[in-house]
Structures are given as C-alpha cells and as structure tokens.
Amino acid sequence: MKISFTINGEAKSVEVSDGNSPLLWAIRDGLDLKGTKFGCGKAACGACTIHVDGNAVRSCSFPAKLAEGKEITTIEGLSKDGKTHPVQQAWIDEVVPQCGYCQPGFIMATAAMLDKIPNPTDEDIDKNIINVCRCGTYYRMRKAIHRAAKMNGNTDVQ
Amino acid sequence: MAKKDKPKSKSRRKFLIRGGLGTLGVLALGTYVFRNPMRRMTLEMIETMVPPYSGTGTEANLWFEITTDNNLILHQPKVEMGQGTFTGLAQIVSDELDMNISQITVTAAETATGIVDGMSTGGSLSVAQLWTPLREMAATMREFIKIEGAKKMGVDASSLSTADGILSGGGKTMSYAEAIADLKEFNLPKTPELRPVKNYKNVGKPIPRIDLTPKVMGDPIFGMDVEMPDMLHATVIRPEHVGASLKSADTSNAEKMPGVVKIMKKDGWVGIIANSFAEALAAKNKVTVEWDIPKKWSDEDLKEYLKIGQGNKQITQKKGSALDEEGEGVINMEFRSPIGAHAQIEPNGAVAYVKDGKATIKLSTQVIGVTQKQVAEALGMDNEDVNVIGTYLGGGFGRRLNTAHAVKAAQMSIEVGKPVKYFFTRKEEFQNDLFRPPTHHIMRGKMNGDKLEALEHHYASGDVAMNSVIFPAAMGTILGSDVGASRGGSIMYGKIANRRSVQWHRTLPFATSWWRSLGLLANTFAIESFIDEMAINAGKNPVDFRLSMLGEEENQKRIRKVIEEAAAKGNYTDKATGNRAMGFAASIDANAPCAHVVEVSVDGNKVRVEKVTCVLDSGLIVNPDQVRAQCEGSIIMGISAALHEEMYLKDGRLFPINYGSYDMALMKHSPKEIDVHLVQGAENPLPVGEPPLGPIAAAIGNALKRITGKRLTELPMKV
Ligand code: FES
Ligand code: FES
Numbered sequence: 109m110k111i112s113f114t115i116n117g118e119a120k121s122v123e124v125s126d127g128n129s130p131l132l133w134a135i136r137d138g139l140d141l142k143g144t145k146f147g148c149g150k151a152a153c154g155a156c157t158i159h160v161d162g163n164a165v166r167s168c169s170f171p172a173k174l175a176e177g178k179e180i181t182t183i184e185g186l187s188k189d190g191k192t193h194p195v196q197q198a199w200i201d202e203v204v205p206q207c208g209y210c211q212p213g214f215i216m217a218t219a220a221m222l223d224k225i226p227n228p229t230d231e232d233i234d235k236n237i238i239n240v241c242r243c244g245t246y247y248r249m250r251k252a253i254h255r256a257a258k259m260n261g262n263t264d265v266q
Numbered sequence: 267m268a269k270k271d272k273p274k275s276k277s278r279r280k281f282l283i284r285g286g287l288g289t290l291g292v293l294a295l296g297t298y299v300f301r302n303p304m305r306r307m308t309l310e311m312i313e314t315m316v317p318p319y320s321g322t323g324t325e326a327n328l329w330f331e332i333t334t335d336n337n338l339i340l341h342q343p344k345v346e347m348g349q350g351t352f353t354g355l356a357q358i359v360s361d362e363l364d365m366n367i368s369q370i371t372v373t374a375a376e377t378a379t380g381i382v383d384g385m386s387t388g389g390s391l392s393v394a395q396l397w398t399p400l401r402e403m404a405a406t407m408r409e410f411i412k413i414e415g416a417k418k419m420g421v422d423a424s425s426l427s428t429a430d431g432i433l434s435g436g437g438k439t440m441s442y443a444e445a446i447a448d449l450k451e452f453n454l455p456k457t458p459e460l461r462p463v464k465n466y467k468n469v470g471k472p473i474p475r476i477d478l479t480p481k482v483m484g485d486p487i488f489g490m491d492v493e494m495p496d497m498l499h500a501t502v503i504r505p506e507h508v509g510a511s512l513k514s515a516d517t518s519n520a521e522k523m524p525g526v527v528k529i530m531k532k533d534g535w536v537g538i539i540a541n542s543f544a545e546a547l548a549a550k551n552k553v554t555v556e557w558d559i560p561k562k563w564s565d566e567d568l569k570e571y572l573k574i575g576q577g578n579k580q581i582t583q584k585k586g587s588a589l590d591e592e593g594e595g596v597i598n599m600e601f602r603s604p605i606g607a608h609a610q611i612e613p614n615g616a617v618a619y620v621k622d623g624k625a626t627i628k629l630s631t632q633v634i635g636v637t638q639k640q641v642a643e644a645l646g647m648d649n650e651d652v653n654v655i656g657t658y659l660g661g662g663f664g665r666r667l668n669t670a671h672a673v674k675a676a677q678m679s680i681e682v683g684k685p686v687k688y689f690f691t692r693k694e695e696f697q698n699d700l701f702r703p704p705t706h707h708i709m710r711g712k713m714n715g716d717k718l719e720a721l722e723h724h725y726a727s728g729d730v731a732m733n734s735v736i737f738p739a740a741m742g743t744i745l746g747s748d749v750g751a752s753r754g755g756s757i758m759y760g761k762i763a764n765r766r767s768v769q770w771h772r773t774l775p776f777a778t779s780w781w782r783s784l785g786l787l788a789n790t791f792a793i794e795s796f797i798d799e800m801a802i803n804a805g806k807n808p809v810d811f812r813l814s815m816l817g818e819e820e821n822q823k824r825i826r827k828v829i830e831e832a833a834a835k836g837n838y839t840d841k842a843t844g845n846r847a848m849g850f851a852a853s854i855d856a857n858a859p860c861a862h863v864v865e866v867s868v869d870g871n872k873v874r875v876e877k878v879t880c881v882l883d884s885g886l887i888v889n890p891d892q893v894r895a896q897c898e899g900s901i902i903m904g905i906s907a908a909l910h911e912e913m914y915l916k917d918g919r920l921f922p923i924n925y926g927s928y929d930m931a932l933m934k935h936s937p938k939e940i941d942v943h944l945v946q947g948a949e950n951p952l953p954v955g956e957p958p959l960g961p962i963a964a965a966i967g968n969a970l971k972r973i974t975g976k977r978l979t980e981l982p983m984k985v
Contacts, residue, residue, distance in 0.1 A: 208488075
C-alpha cells in the first residue's frame with residue numbers, strides 16, 4: 109500500500125508491503141533517510157526516535173499506516189532554514205558522540221522534550237530521556253541538554 | 267599522486283611486513299615458554315607492552331592521498347568505533363606533515379588499500395601502536411613532497427618551509443598537490459628525524475572529534491546504512507538454544523510469502539532473502555524448524571561447570587610461597603561475575619556483493635583482514651579477490667573481533683546474484699553474542715600484624731583470547747593460559763612478599779570472547795574488594811593500606827602516583843555519612859594505571875553513583891578531551907556491569923533478549939559529576955579505552971560496604 113505524509117517539510121509517498129510494518133523501514137529503506145537507526149525493533153532502545161506531529165515516537169514500533177497524513181521530522185530535517193538546531197549545536201559544543209549510532213535518537217528525544225519542557229531539571233531529563241547509549245555518553249548528554257535549553261534557538265549554521 | 271591509484275593485487279606482495287614482537291613474535295619463543303617461569307614472564311610482557319604495529323602496507327605513499335584541491339585523505343588500518351582514534355591519527359599526521367586538521371579526512375580500513383592490520387582494531391592500541399610509524403611516514407611524506415616541489419619550483423629543498431599543505435621558499439609558494447601532481451614514481455627519501463613532541467601544535471590539544479558533524483546530523487556512515495544498487499534484504503535463522511544445531515526446516519509456507527526472493531538452506535542454516543527487511547522477517551516467522559539440542563543448560567549447570575578446580579589450571583603469577591587454604595589466620599573470600607553481553611546498539615551485519623569472481627563486503631568490523639580470509643576461504647576465492655571495506659562502527663567493545671557473518675551475506679549474494687544486506691535482530695544479538703565469560707574467584711590472604719603477608723587470586727573463566735579468530739591457536743598451548751582472562755588477574759602490589767594468581771580455564775558451551783577490558787573488570791572487582799576488606803580488618807585507611815604495599819620500581823611509582831592523586835582530588839574519606847560513602851579502588855592494565863574514587867548513595871534498594879573522580883596514567887596524551895571521553899564511557903559501562911547487567915541461562919536458552927530486560931545503565935544511573943585527571947608517567951601514548959574499566963566495580967562495592975556494612979561479592983551488586 110501507498111502511504112503519504114510530510115517528512116522534513118516535503119510531501120512524500122512511500123510504498124510499503126504491509127501497512128502494519130514499521131514506519132522505520134519505510135523511512136530508512138523506502139525514502140533512504142538513514143539517520144533514523146535500527147537498534148532493537150521493539151521500542152526498547154530509542155535509536156529509531158523520530159517526531160510525528162511534534163511527538164517523539166519510536167518508529168520501529170509505529171505502524172507505517174498510522175503515518176498517513178502526518179507531519180514527520182527525522183534527524184535529517186531537524187535543522188531548518190540554514191540554522192543548526194540548538195540541540196545539535198549543543199551536542200557539537202559538548203563533543204557528545206562516541207560511536208554516534210545512538211545519537212540521532214537521543215537528539216530527537218531531547219528536541220521533543222525541550223518543546224514541552226523548555227528548561228528541564230535533572231529529574232526531568234532522567235524521566236524523559238530513556239534511550240540506551242552503550243558508549244556511555246550520558247554524562248556529556250546531560251550537559252548538552254542543559255546547554256541546548258539555554259541556547260533557546262539562536263544559533264547559526266557554521 | 268594527486269589521486270592515488272589503488273595498488274594492484276600483485277604489488278601487495280612487496281609491502282613491508284613488520285615482524286611484530288606481538289603475540290606472533292612471542293610464538294617463536296615457544297619451546298622455551300613451555301617452562302612455567304618463562305610462561306609467566308611472557309604473560310607479564312604481553313600485559314605490559316604495546317605490541318608494535320604488525321600490519322602490511324607501511325609505505326608512506328599508500329597512506330597519504332593528496333587530492334587535487336590540496337586536501338589529504340588518510341588511508342590507514344584501523345576503524346572508528348567511538349574511541350576517537352581517527353581524530354588522534356589526524357592530529358599526529360597534521361603535526362608531522364604540516365597540514366591543517368580541517369584538510370584531513372580519515373577513511374576506515376579497507377583491505378584493497380593494502381594497509382591491513384596484523385591483528386585488529388582493539389586492545390585500546392590504535393593510537394599507541396601507530397604513534398611512531400605514523401609520525402615516521404608523515405615526516406617521510408613531507409620530505410618527499412618538499413623534494414618534488416623543490417624540483418618544480420627550481421629552488422633548493424632545504425630552503426623550503428611547510429605549513430597548511432603549502433611549500434614556501436625563495437619568494438615562491440606551491441601547494442602539496444601541485445608539488446606531486448602527475449608523478450609516476452615515488453622514490454621515497456629516508457625518514458627524516460622526527461620533531462620533538464613539545465613542538466607539536468595539535469598533538470596534546472583537545473581538538474574536537476573530526477567525525478562530530480556527521481554523527482550529530484545523522485549521516486549514513488555506519489555498516490547498517492550501506493546501500494548498493496538493486497540490493498536485497500536478508501535474515502538468517504539462528505538457534506535459540508545453546509549448542510543447538512539445525513535438524514530440519516520446512517520452508518514451504520515461507521516461500522509463498524510476499525516479497526520473498528529466495529530461501530536457501532546451507533550447512534545448517536537457513537537464509538531468507540526478500541525485497542525488504544520487513545518481508546524477510548515476516549517470511550522467517552513462517553519457517554518451521556526442528557533443532558537438535560544436545561543439552562538444556564541451566565544457570566546451576568553452568569555454576570557447576572565453571573568454577574575453581576575445573577578445567578585447565580595454570581599459575582599466572584608466583585612469588586614466594588603458597589598459602590594453605592585452611593591455615594591459621596588465612597582468610598578466604600569468594601567472588602563471581604555473570605555472563606555479560608556486548609549490547610552494542612548497531613546490530614551485526616554485512617552488505618555483500620559477489621560478482622564475476624570478486625566479492626565486495628562492507629560492514630562494521632574490527633577485523634577487516636580476518637574477515638577477508640574467512641570470506642575468501644568459504645567462497646574458494648583468493649584473498650585479493652575479496653575486498654572488505656570497513657565503515658564507522660555503531661560500537662565495537664570487542665564484539666566485532668569476529669565478523670564471520672560476512673560469509674553468510676556473501677553466500678546469499680551468490681545465490682541471488684545481487685547485493686544482499688543481512689543483519690541480526692536484537693534477539694539474535696543477545697542469544698548469539700560472543701559473551702563476556704562468567705567468572706569465579708577465590709581470594710585468599712593472610713595478615714602479619716597490619717601488613718598483608720600473602721595474597722592469592724584464584725580465578726576461573728571461559729574463553730577470552732582462546733579459540734578466537736584473532737589469536738593464534740598455538741598460543742593457548744604455549745602459554746598454557748588464556749591471556750585475555752588473565753588481564754588484571756595479577757596482584758600489582760610489589761611489597762606483598764607472597765603473591766600468586768592461578769587461572770582455571772574452561773571453554774563454555776556457548777561462545778565467549780573479548781568484552782571491553784577482558785578479564786580486567788571481574789579480576790579487579792575480586793582483588794580490590796578483598797584488599798579493601800583486608801584494610802578494614804587491619805583498621806587501616808584503604809588508601810594508606812594500598813600505598814604501604816607498593817615498592818620503588820618504575821611501575822610501582824606510577825601506580826602510587828595515580829592512587830595518591832585520586833585520593834587527593836577526590837577528597838577521599840573512608841567514613842560514611844548517613845546513606846552516602848566513598849569507595850576507592852585501583853588497577854593497572856596494559857601498563858596504564860588507573861584509580862577511582864566513587865561517591866555512592868543508597869536509597870532503599872536503589873544505588874546511585876553520584877560522583878566519580880578518575881585518575882589515569884596512559885602516558886603521552888594525544889587528545890585530552892577524547893581520553894576523558896573514554897574514561898567517562900568506561901566508567902558508565904563499568905557502572906552498568908557493576909550494578910545492572912546479567913545474562914542467565916534458562917531451559918537451555920540465554921536471556922534476556924532485549925534492552926530493558928537486559929538491564930543497563932541509563933541516563934538516570936549516570937553520575938552527574940565525572941572528574942577525570944590525566945597524569946603522564948610515560949613518554950609515549952599507552953592504551954586508554956579499557957584501563958578505566960578496571961577499578962569501577964570494586965570502588966562501588968567498597969563504598970557500599972561502608973554504607974550497608976555488607977560485602978557484596980557478586981556482580982551485578984544488589985543491596
Ligand atoms: S530500534 Fe526502535 S526502540 Fe530500538
Ligand atoms: S555513542 Fe555509541 S551508543 Fe551512544
């Protein structure tokens with residue numbers, strides 16, 4: 109079946125074999141946007157986190173058919189209009205990534221959290237950022253999240 | 267060589283092969299080493315030295331590709347799995363070749379370049395090992411460019427200076443690219459003298475990682491992201507039960523599933539190749555498989571099977587006399603660690619395309635050379651006809667020191683005549699990992715007054731190095747012990763007159779192997795917890811107690827330094843305040859001593875590591891920010907192993923099979939303060955990525971003892 113939605117500001121259609129198959133594969137293989145990662149396929153690690161209508165969603169466990177008509181953002185579309193998204197900028201400033209594989213998922217989860225909680229406390233972060241990073245970059249991520257909250261969206265693309 | 271030609275297969279033979287003093291060099295000592303004292307000496311050597319780079323392709327012109335726009339592509343034998351090696355290598359090159367960091371791109375190892383590591387990307391060795399050869403090659407290349415540029419500029423080479431990829435002298439300038447454009451031959455000059463380290467501009471500086479932007483923007487750089495035209499997707503049926511083999515598979519229903527291109531049965535496995543991954547997976551669920559399960563292993567069976575007194579015994583450290591287990595004043599204490607999973611977030615997999623007698627394999631691997639051999643052998647091809655191309659790795663941690671699954675991807679590609687992408691599901695990752703082996707330890711000690719007069723560490727472990735594809739099989743016989751399991755197994759305090767460590771090794775019914783830091787984590791947990799216990803018994807401050815047992819030799823002084831520094835920077839006290847206390851522990855791994863002070867709090871059954879002060883001496887630091895990042899990562903991975911992670915056997919299967927149920931440290935478990943101090947006690951870089959994992963579990967246990975009064979002797983520790 110064909111599913112149509114807006115992704116990173118562009119209207120797109122993608123063919124899926126089964127409407128119940130995960131949106132993740134429609135994005136990664138159907139649209140060749142590889143920034144959204146596969147880690148577990150069972151909503152347990154967060155590597156596949158994207159935004160659907162502004163909410164953080166684990167796309168590996170999100171049926172593709174539910175994306176019909178929705179507004180989707182992936183890591184590739186987070187920075188808009190020539191401006192680096194504050195979360196990505198904070199991640200660069202704090203030199204967060206190690207292997208980097210989990211990072212898009214964390215960045216998307218963080219961006220969604222900051223939309224709802226612009227100035228999160230450490231407890232807010234602990235409660236909302238529950239993805240898995242095997243390299244153990246949490247310590248720098250926490251600093252980057254606080255930094256992004258401060259930046260308030262005022263950075264330019266380098 | 268404005269654009270470097272890929273070396274032809276024939277020319278590869280003339281590459282310099284450095285006879286490494288590494289494990290292979292040790293092999294030559296075989297007959298002598300069979301004597302036990304020699305074995306122990308050899309073991310000690312392996313544990314304390316950085317084996318020289320032992321790969322192929324050490325000619326400078328293979329490594330440095332100057333592009334027409336005067337940038338540099340560095341071809342090299344390592345892969346980037348988060349450890350920051352690419353950045354470190356770029357820093358080293360920039361300082362000898364006089365190019366700007368921003369001009370340098372580092373590519374992952376690829377067998378066709380001819381630059382193939384003799385072993386792996388692992389052992390925390392990348393920067394330490396390439397430190398000298400890379401500087402030499404970069405300096406040689408600089409000299410070469412100067413000589414060629416001088417000819418074209420009509421000036422004397424010695425009058426030229428170099429900066430940012432530009433030659434200047436005699437009032438003229440020329441880019442490196444111009445200087446060597448259109449050259450057909452490369453007559454490399456003699457290696458000039460290396461610059462003194464103090465003159466380096468980038469080495470020693472916290473340069474931001476060169477792969478930051480692609481990783482933050484989500485660029486397709488990982489093995490999982492590889493695409494090839496017309497590529498199909500595959501999944502393979504793997505056994506759930508330990509030791510199971512395929513008896514029969516009925517694929518008739520699966521064949522009818524939409525999108526299925528081919529189902530192949532081969533040497534005990536079934537591969538399902540489809541147009542998409544979702545379709546491959548759906549078809550897989552329709553295959554009915556019968557397994558031959560020789561024995562349904564349980565945790566109890568395993569505990570019986572792997573314990574001190576079982577398997578192959580080898581004394582790995584011996585000084586003075588042995589203690590009698592039941593002798594007067596002898597204290598015995600038992601410790602255990604569980605099976606650990608690698609749990610790297612990027613699953614294992616490979617994209618393979620076999621066509622016209624050539625195979626191209628792209629994947630996340632720590633061993634391009636071994637993978638090339640495995641594929642070539644299985645396919646009956648020459649090594650030269652198999653090109654293994656490394657990508658960025660979504661975590662390594664030792665898991666990708668065996669990437670034999672590339673063979674299946676290649677076989678499936680042959681079957682369908684198209685490129686095939688094949689990777690593990692998460693359940694398959696958890697059940698088919700090459701795990702960190704469980705361990706069993708007995709610590710035995712005897713005090714004389716307030717001094718430790720004798721200390722022994724007896725430990726049982728499954729395979730770490732033994733039976734591994736990167737470890738010569740004969741080594742096991744020669745050394746008589748598993749050199750991975752013995753990491754951190756020796757007692758480092760030189761003034762204890764009677765010291766002994768004894769390994770009991772046994773191959774387990776499921777595969778075990780290298781897990782970041784190898785035996786270090788569990789061995790240090792046992793030794794440093796026991797030392798703490800002895801200090802408490804003697805009524806001594808555990809830091810003073812440790813210091814009093816260190817001698818005057820060079821490595822003893824280096825251990826002393828990190829212990830003193832950690833105690834001072836972490837304001838260590840052995841007094842608990844309410845539900846909060848500090849814990850102290852230290853270790854030395856690969857000649858890099860490390861000490862941690864942890865501050866831990868307990869709330870009900872919740873344990874929180876509030877702060878860690880870490881002091882590491884890993885010699886010369888190429889990039890202090892990335893060394894810090896490795897310490898932070900090791901600490902968090904160590905906390906995860908100390909307090910959370912555990913695989914178990916039930917009904918013949920390994921569990922858990924997913925994140926979440928395989929409990930790992932998350933953001934909420936991460937210390938809010940990690941204070942890293944680096945001391946330089948050696949002239950050259952030493953390993954970084956594993957040594958800080960050593961003391962963490964023991965340090966946490968030592969803090970918990972002060973809060974709860976209880977000595978926790980099993981990982982993961984639960985209060
Ligand atoms: S891949 Fe979706 S949560 Fe792990
Ligand atoms: S950076 Fe490697 S898993 Fe998070």
